[in-house]
Amino acid sequence: MLSWNKVPMVLIGRRWWWRTVVVLCTMAVMGRLGIWQLERHFQRRARNEFVSSQLSLEAVTIGELDLQGDLDNVDMRVVTLIGEYDYENEFILRGQVLRGRSGVNLITPLMLYDSNKAVLVNRGWIPHETLESGDISIFEDYGLVNVSGRIRKSQNSPGISLRSDDYSREIYQLDIAELQRYVDYTLMPVYVQEELGNKNFDDLPQPVPLEFELNNGPHLGYAVQWWLFVPLLGWVYLYLLRTNEGSSITQIIEE
Numbered sequence: 408m409l410s411w412n413k414v415p416m417v418l419i420g421r422r423w424w425w426r427t428v429v430v431l432c433t434m435a436v437m438g439r440l441g442i443w444q445l446e447r448h449f450q451r452r453a454r455n456e457f458v459s460s461q462l463s464l465e466a467v468t469i470g471e472l473d474l475q476g477d478l479d480n481v482d483m484r485v486v487t488l489i490g491e492y493d494y495e496n497e498f499i500l501r502g503q504v505l506r507g508r509s510g511v512n513l514i515t516p517l518m519l520y521d522s523n524k525a526v527l528v529n530r531g532w533i534p535h536e537t538l539e540s541g542d543i544s545i546f547e548d549y550g551l552v553n554v555s556g557r558i559r560k561s562q563n564s565p566g567i568s569l570r571s572d573d574y575s576r577e578i579y580q581l582d583i584a585e586l587q588r589y590v591d592y593t594l595m596p597v598y599v600q601e602e603l604g605n606k607n608f609d610d611l612p613q614p615v616p617l618e619f620e621l622n623n624g625p626h627l628g629y630a631v632q633w634w635l636f637v638p639l640l641g642w643v644y645l646y647l648l649r650t651n652e653g654s655s656i657t658q659i660i661e662e
Contacts, residue, residue: 413652414645414648414649417648417652418648423648426644427644430640430641430644433640434637434640434641437633437634437636437637437640438633438634438637440633441629441630441631441632441633441634441637442630444626444627444629444630444633445626445627445630447624447626448623448624448626448627448630451623451624451626452623455621455622455623458483458621459621461482461483461484462483464484464485465485466485466486466487466555467484467485467486467487468486468487468488469486469487469488469519469526469558469595469599472484472486472558474595474596474597478560478596478597479560481558481597482558482559482560483557483558483559483617484557484558485555485556485557485602486555486556486557486558486599487553487554487555488517488519488526488528488553488554488555488556488599489519489520489551489552489553489554490517490518490519490520490522490525490551490552490554491517491518491520491549491550491551491552492515492516492517492518492528492547492548492549492552493515493516493517493518493525493590494515494544494547496515496516496576496589496590497513497514497515497516497576498514498515498527498576498577498578498586499511499512499513499514499538499576499577499578500512500513500514500529500578500579500581501577501578501579502579503532503615505532505613505615505616506608508534508535509534509535510532510533510534510535510537510538511532511533511535511538512529512530512531512532512612512615513529513530513531513533513543513546513612514527514528514529514530514578514581514598515527515528515530516528516590516592516594517552517554517599518592520551523592523593524592524593524594524595525590525592525593525594525595526594526595526597526598526599527581527583527586527594527595527598527599528554528556528598528599528601529556529559529581529598529599529600529601529615530546530601530612531601531603531611531612531613531614531615532612532613532614532615533546533611533612533613534611537611546611546612554599554601555601555602556599556600556601556602557599557600557602557617558597558598558599558600559597559598559599559600560597561581561582561583561584561596561597561598562580562581562582563582563584576589581598583595583596583597583598600615600617601614602614
């Protein structure tokens, strides 16, 4: 095996310099991947803290919120609304799954009281068979209603398609800017996910759960793994170099 004092010269020698460059570049990439995972860890932790803060805030009327600025600041905030539902312009959000069952969400514009604007409300989930075989008008509540729910951001998706028939208008993404084309009044730039007080799973519509996890995820562990790979790769490379060069020198001496 090659002695350690000769290793530096061999590393930059004619036979090994390009291998050394490749290994160093690979080690640099691994180190950067570790930093990237660490950044994602801190981003997720900040997101968890933000969500926890939003969930703990008291309910406010939607008019008290600034919906012209950064909508991230109002996401998941509890709001109360008073108005009348416009069931004639209701949308059916397809492809929704709740507790393993396929279904749809009822997305209905709520005409705000004493305002010329409306906000889309996700009134909840119903199973696919109920939509196909029943009359969803049983879920309609006319007159002034009080709604409590959480602000959610638009699901921006260019090229969203809307299929319309005599009974419903079906969508596959809740893109408010796109849906604005199908109503003749102004929609607010966010929608509200209604919080229903259902006591069991048979009550319809069912409330749609918030989709998030308050944990830090695996990113910190991934970062540590990438950083451990850096010295490991360096050690393996040096071991192979010393073994290979040591064998070559021994062969020359024997000859």
